[in-house]
Amino acid sequence: MGASLPQRAPNPDRTRAGVGSAVDALDGDAGDARALDHAVAELVRRTRFPVGFGGLAQGDTIYVTSIHGARTRRLEGLVVEASRGLGGRALVEKRPRLALDYRSSRSITHDYDRAVLGEGISTLFAVPVMVGNRARGVIYCGSWAESPVGDVVARPAFAVAEELSAELRIREEVQRRLTLSPAPAGQVTMPATTREELRETYAELRSIAAVVDDPALRARLDRLEKRLAALSHDATEPSLELDVRLSPREIDVLACAALGATNAEIASTLDLKEGTVKSYLQSAMAKLDASTRHAAVVTARRAGLLP
Structure with missing residues (x-):
């Protein structure tokens, strides 16, 4: 230098x-x-x-x-x-x-x-x-x-x-999503490809936030996550009110599972043990009254917990 x-x-x-x-x-x-x-x-x-x-x-x-x-x-x-x-x-x-x-x-x-x-x-x-x-x-x-x-x-x-x-x-990335061309008049759903890209961004954001120790930075990242989740809401599907609270790690794991990642892939992304990932998934499924990870993801999305 x-x-x-x-x-x-x-x-x-x-x-x-x-x-x-x-x-x-x-x-x-x-x-x-x-x-x-x-x-x-x-x-x-x-x-x-x-x-x-x-x-x-x-x-x-x-x-x-x-x-x-x-x-x-x-x-x-x-x-x-x-x-x-x-x-x-x-x-x-x-x-x-x-x-x-x-x-x-x-x-x-x-x-x-x-x-x-x-x-x-x-x-x-x-x-x-x-x-x-x-x-x-x-x-x-x-x-x-x-x-x-x-x-x-x-x-x-x-x-x-x-x-x-x-x-x-x-x-x-968030700003890029927010400035995407608005849907034509009468179209109330986001294009599937755009929604999938948004979900990938959300999962990456969760994985980054998971290793950040600074409370102030984590708080700002949390606000960005909420903007992404709100941006992807499907107006054609009724919202679901749930009296449950998922832990941050449970949401992290579900966000990765929503992209089709295996337990091993989720463990690698979040720097967790595969058994720990399985435990978080089972806990989230129980809270959401879902018999499969797919059903848990669907319920979490309807409740606004995932994009």
């Missing part, structure tokens, strides 16, 4: 205008902005570096919209171009970048000194947030004194970036 390459001097007017554009863009999907802000806060908490900031990419530009732990307002309005600065290089190269001593680094032109050194940052670490093969943004953590960046800092930083990546990827 080398230091950044030379940067262009940022235009102050363009910087402020860029932030306005970023805010306008993020207003259309405030959930992404909230996810980023949560990630930056977690970055500071887990790495114990005093200051963290980050931004999502709009085209080839990163607009910093989240800052935690800063002592000044110098980082506000920061706009990072592709290939410029640590973040710009991380965005293009799709890998972390490090400036151990930002002030004396010879590979940095110091065009961003007003923001970075104005905040008093000495060591700066930038990690790209990858969604598939795309870098959706960059998160940074910095120290006011020169600090080594070993596993104690790098591992939690990578973990935060991966968690944010997972949430952004899921949000993209």
Whole structure:
């Protein structure tokens, strides 16, 4: 992880205008902005570096919209171009970048000194947030004194970036489903292929949420799950009121079973033992008064527990 390459001097007017554009863009999907802000806060908490900031990419530009732990307002309005600065290089190269001593680094032109050194940052670490093969943004953590960046800092930083990546990827998929062309007038059922894709997305979302420890992130993922379930409701089929409550794991297992997965496949997906999967299925079937897993899935869907 080398230091950044030379940067262009940022235009102050363009910087402020860029932030306005970023805010306008993020207003259309405030959930992404909230996810980023949560990630930056977690970055500071887990790495114990005093200051963290980050931004999502709009085209080839990163607009910093989240800052935690800063002592000044110098980082506000920061706009990072592709290939410029640590973040710009991380965005293009799709890998972390490090400036151990930002002030004396010879590979940095110091065009961003007003923001970075104005905040008093000495060591700066930038990690790209990858969604598939795309870098959706960059998160940074910095120290006011020169600090080594070993596993104690790098591992939690990578973990935060991966968690944010997972949430952004899921949000993209949910938004894609929500923006599908509406059904023609008089058509009240969702096309079978679309519903099946949605169910696959829901099952994947459940499997990701199952291994997330952060309560706040789990809560946001739960809200996305409910949106998916509501989106797939078949208006032609009457809802079923049930006085039962399935555990999260029972729903996880049923969501996979709904896709035709075997117990072994479900166990592999959810990182469970095959016997444990069987136990969850039997428990869910008993609660739903179903004699087969297929009947349990049908009942759960009518009750709105599954998409």
